[in-house]
Amino acid sequence: MTEAAVHVPAAPTTPDPAIASRNRVAIVLLLAAVFVVFLNETVMSVAVPPIMKDLHITPSAGQWLTTAFALTTAIVVPITGWLLQRLNTRPVFITAMSLFSLGSLIAAVSPTFGVLLLGRVVQASGTAIMLPLLMTTVLQLVPMFDRGRIMGRISIVMSVAPAIGPAVSGLVIDGLGSWRYLFWISFPLAVVMLVIGIVRIPNVSEPRKAHLDVLSIVLSALAFGGVVYGLSSLGASAEGSSVIAPWIPTVVGVVFLVLFVLRQIALQRTDRALLDLRTFRAKTFSISIVLFVVMTIALFGAVIVLPLYVQNVLKMEAWTIGVVLLPGGLIMGLIGPFVGRIYDRFGTRPLLVPGTVLVSLGLWGLTLLNQETPVWFILLPHVIMSIGLGILFTCLFTVSTSALPPHLYSHGSATLTTLQQVAAAAGTAAFIALLAAGTAAAGGTDAENAAPAQVMVGVHWAFMVGAIVSIGSIVVAFFVHKPTAPELTDAELEAAQQH
Secondary structure (H helix, E strand, O other), rough: OOOHHHHHOOOOOOOHHOOOOOOHHHHHHHHHHHHHHHHHHHHHHHHHHHHHHOOOHHHHHOOOOHHHHHHHHHHHHHHHHHHHHHHHHHHHHHHHHHHHHHHHHHHOOOHHHHHHHHHHHHHHHHHHHHHHHHHHHHHOOOOOOHHHHHHHHHHHHHHHHHHHHHHHHHHHHHHHOOOOHHHHHHHHHHHHHHHHHHHHOOOOOOOOOOOHHHHHHHHHHHHHHHHHHHHHHHHHOOOOOOOOOOHHHHHHHHHHHHHHHHHHHHHHHOOOOOOHHOOOOOOOHHHHHHHHHHHHHHHHHHHHHHHHHHHHHHOOOOOHHHHHHHHHHHHHHHHHHHHHHHHHHHHHHHHHHHHHHHHHHHHHOOOOOOOOOOOOHHHHHHHHHHHHHHHHHHHHHHHHHHOOOOHHHHHHHHHHHHHHHHHHHHHHHHHHHHHHHHHHOOOOOOOOOOOHHHHHHHHHHHHHHHHHHHHHHHHHHOOOOOOOOOOOOOOHHHHHHHH
């Protein structure tokens, strides 16, 4: 048995009342904290235009408020696998919420764009730690038979918070008159969560000495940072606002990603990897990750194209973006607990295939949009797609990590979150590139300056390709099954170390 396997025991199935109460406190506080930090992730979609006007910056500079957030998250998340092994629950929580609180304060008082960008980077550093911390804590505390229910609650946080972000942002800016109030509101909320966490968050993990490989950190930053920046640049390039050829950072990122993977494989032999890739030896984990990445691409692609369609084709006001996206986001989160209960009782069979079918139907429905489409018809396919995504995300979060042995929980959570960031950037880039290509093929320049009919061609291209790809996800869903026990044994992991 490896040393790591000794230090993180599986959650007991029948904890005594005191332990059960402690566990509930930890999970509820973590859920609340993750909601606060995730709410902040999407407020920039509405806030960038007034920030550009107030700080006198260009659109390409304003886009960095989103790009830098994604870059920082992609760079920090892989390190959380080590962090969650080395430190206990409370200090990790305090670190994450302190960073997020500090970043919110810096952004609120920022006199220049550079200081505001620094605040977003500090915020992202805290955000990157929170989701792996929540996921790992749940996996350590909740027995396998009850994980679906808890993961359903996590899906509420992960879906509802980002979904209401644009609507909240619009209300705050319109009602209070300044984008700075977005950060002045998030700062005290974060401080309150920090204080409560210091007092009430219990230490539920068992830290162990874990090697921190500096070279792996450097390779990870260059790899995931390069890939995410390259993909983000691809979208900006398609819109004509990129300052660098997108293939350059993408290729650099891929090269360093290969080096990072080789480094982790070498370090796994002595159980010192920054991000242990033996998680992919669990078949269910690997297949679930593939499906999760495809669905994340679909989600972020739709979220980026629909607002452009509403603004540049239908010529509606910016506040209607929140109206269009909010119902689907709320439904996606609110069905999570029901999906979790079904998963706990019946497994993946009645969930994944219907979920992928609904996502595909939603995307095919979005291909029917035109210049006269009423708002209700936009809502219908988006809600259908959101129901499917709500089913899938709850199920995939649960089934993927449940296939791992306890001492790989932190690495599995970090891998899942890292790939989520990469997939989000890929979805945004791919759909924006298709939108721009279709607009150009129709004789337009960019989405903001082209005629509605020209932009409509680009919208159709983006959703058509997404719909076609979604058909493949239905096939993949048939191969995911609910594990009744970790799929990797200590003997298999020791054998993997030798190779």
